Amino acid sequence: MTDHKPPYLGFGLGLRPQHYQEILSGNPAIDWFEVISENYMIPGGQPLRILEQIRERYPLVMHGVSLSIASTVPLDTEYLTALKRLADRVEPKWISDHLCWTGVHGVNLHDLLPVPYTQEALDHVVDRVSQVQDFLGRRLTLENVSSYVTFGQSEMTEWEFVTEVANRADCWLLFDVNNVYVSAFNHGFSTDEFLHGVPQDRIVQFHVAGHSHEEGHIVDTHDHPVCGEVWDFYREAVTHFGPVSTMIERDDNIPPLAEVVAELDIARQIAREVQEGARLTAAE
Amino acid sequence: MTSLKELQARFQAGILTGDDTILDEVKDSAREQRSVLFGVYRHAYVARLAEVLANDYELLHTYLGDASFAKLAKAYIDANPSDQRSARWFGRHLPVFAKDTAPFASHPELGEIAALEKALADAFDGPDATPLTVADLAATPAEDWPRLTLEPHPTAIRLTFTSNAADIWSALKGETQPPTSTRLPEPQALIVWRQGFMARFRPLAAEEAMMWNEAAKGVRFGVLCEMVAIFAGEDGAEVRAATYLKDWIEAGMLAGCRVEPAHAPLEGAPLEGAGNSASVRPVSQ
Numbered sequence: 001m002t003d004h005k006p007p008y009l010g011f012g013l014g015l016r017p018q019h020y021q022e023i024l025s026g027n028p029a030i031d032w033f034e035v036i037s038e039n040y041m042i043p044g045g046q047p048l049r050i051l052e053q054i055r056e057r058y059p060l061v062m063h064g065v066s067l068s069i070a071s072t073v074p075l076d077t078e079y080l081t082a083l084k085r086l087a088d089r090v091e092p093k094w095i096s097d098h099l100c101w102t103g104v105h106g107v108n109l110h111d112l113l114p115v116p117y118t119q120e121a122l123d124h125v126v127d128r129v130s131q132v133q134d135f136l137g138r139r140l141t142l143e144n145v146s147s148y149v150t151f152g153q154s155e156m157t158e159w160e161f162v163t164e165v166a167n168r169a170d171c172w173l174l175f176d177v178n179n180v181y182v183s184a185f186n187h188g189f190s191t192d193e194f195l196h197g198v199p200q201d202r203i204v205q206f207h208v209a210g211h212s213h214e215e216g217h218i219v220d221t222h223d224h225p226v227c228g229e230v231w232d233f234y235r236e237a238v239t240h241f242g243p244v245s246t247m248i249e250r251d252d253n254i255p256p257l258a259e260v261v262a263e264l265d266i267a268r269q270i271a272r273e274v275q276e277g278a279r280l281t282a283a284e
Numbered sequence: 285m286t287s288l289k290e291l292q293a294r295f296q297a298g299i300l301t302g303d304d305t306i307l308d309e310v311k312d313s314a315r316e317q318r319s320v321l322f323g324v325y326r327h328a329y330v331a332r333l334a335e336v337l338a339n340d341y342e343l344l345h346t347y348l349g350d351a352s353f354a355k356l357a358k359a360y361i362d363a364n365p366s367d368q369r370s371a372r373w374f375g376r377h378l379p380v381f382a383k384d385t386a387p388f389a390s391h392p393e394l395g396e397i398a399a400l401e402k403a404l405a406d407a408f409d410g411p412d413a414t415p416l417t418v419a420d421l422a423a424t425p426a427e428d429w430p431r432l433t434l435e436p437h438p439t440a441i442r443l444t445f446t447s448n449a450a451d452i453w454s455a456l457k458g459e460t461q462p463p464t465s466t467r468l469p470e471p472q473a474l475i476v477w478r479q480g481f482m483a484r485f486r487p488l489a490a491e492e493a494m495m496w497n498e499a500a501k502g503v504r505f506g507v508l509c510e511m512v513a514i515f516a517g518e519d520g521a522e523v524r525a526a527t528y529l530k531d532w533i534e535a536g537m538l539a540g541c542r543v544e545p546a547h548a549p550l551e552g553a554p555l556e557g558a559g560n561s562a563s564v565r566p567v568s569q
Contacts, residue, residue, distance in 0.1 A: 044412035106367050217313070
């Protein structure tokens, strides 16, 4: 792949229908939007028209939930064709999906299911990412998912697996800050190990989101405000990686736009503080 | 070592059927049993799809209440594992499922409320097309009108209800008390379509429904007028047909029209003199 690393876009939000009107009438100070690809793989009507209008005003990136890159069933060319058609229309800065599988044998479980970190799975995923990139004619961006189980057969850590996929398939990474936090809690690893274990030059985007804390595990529900611990980890991530396009991801209990924008302002503030801190350190 | 393919098959079976074989492949965490951890996936599958159905069939949900809708949703999810990349299409079989499956089938309004909600959703994001205008039609010389065929807007969907589901839907939409469900003495014809960006529906009188059905098959306007005359009397038949046509145009229910050649080809025969109307379906005259 010869395409260059995508540009830094600043601070964005996931585009949700509940906010369409406010965005179009208010032109809020949001740097960019991420759209769920599948929501716009529809024949026509208002959602596509609104997408066109927002595209005229803001940079967009496309984020899919059902590429199923790690599935052992053949790649769905019909889906890939629809994805490419949408990308031709939207001209996103990048296209992302998750390092996971969503179903086999013609079933889609509509969930982001975990992969065993084995050489077999690695070879399989690398091959599939290469096929998808060839089809789309551009690099893919893959996101680490939240997971609840670990497999006995795993031969490496998640961050080793993610790194190998990115380097061997030559793809970009979406570093989901919340997902690392959730998986670290659920599986008892250190968020720092993950942070320092993945290649900085591959990271093109951050996701920041809320979750639900159960008794002995955390569920990645994206229905709460971002908690203090995840903000702390975001600060560490910005410190380690430098400026990375950052997005607040809210999928349920969608609050008024102003509330999500206020969360985005927290991210801006943290990034600013980190940058100023780095400048002071450099000046000393 | 279990292959990736076999591991994924077991994982999926663990979610869909409750098969615990997959638990041999996953580990307890420091804080939780593996069954609890895998249970997150089991729970999420049903919860997520039930939420999709509740969103897609919002008024049916209101009509049934949480407990009854949850039963319908669970039965549907168990019977219809999703085969779609987008959850947008997961619930597409719910109207037929509710119509055909006990105990829901004994309440025909359930399947019909669902059918109306599905049709409105399908019209909302259905294909775009420029609506036919009165000006387009006025450009057709009067002598060509008998050979005019009409193209429904691609979002148009015809429904036929045996219950008062449309009235129940309207009451629920208006957040008022819905009427008691009843079987109608005669089936009710409805049409759903998108006008501008708004998905709409309205009932069709029997004669209008007949004319719409035939027009949608590509029957020429001259023949439609004859059918209307047979349906409810020759007096004013052409005016009635023209009035229906005008209403359809004004409501954006049509996407085009064309004048067919004077001599329609027989079904299966090669098209002659059709020019650029080669895609026209043979007309049953």
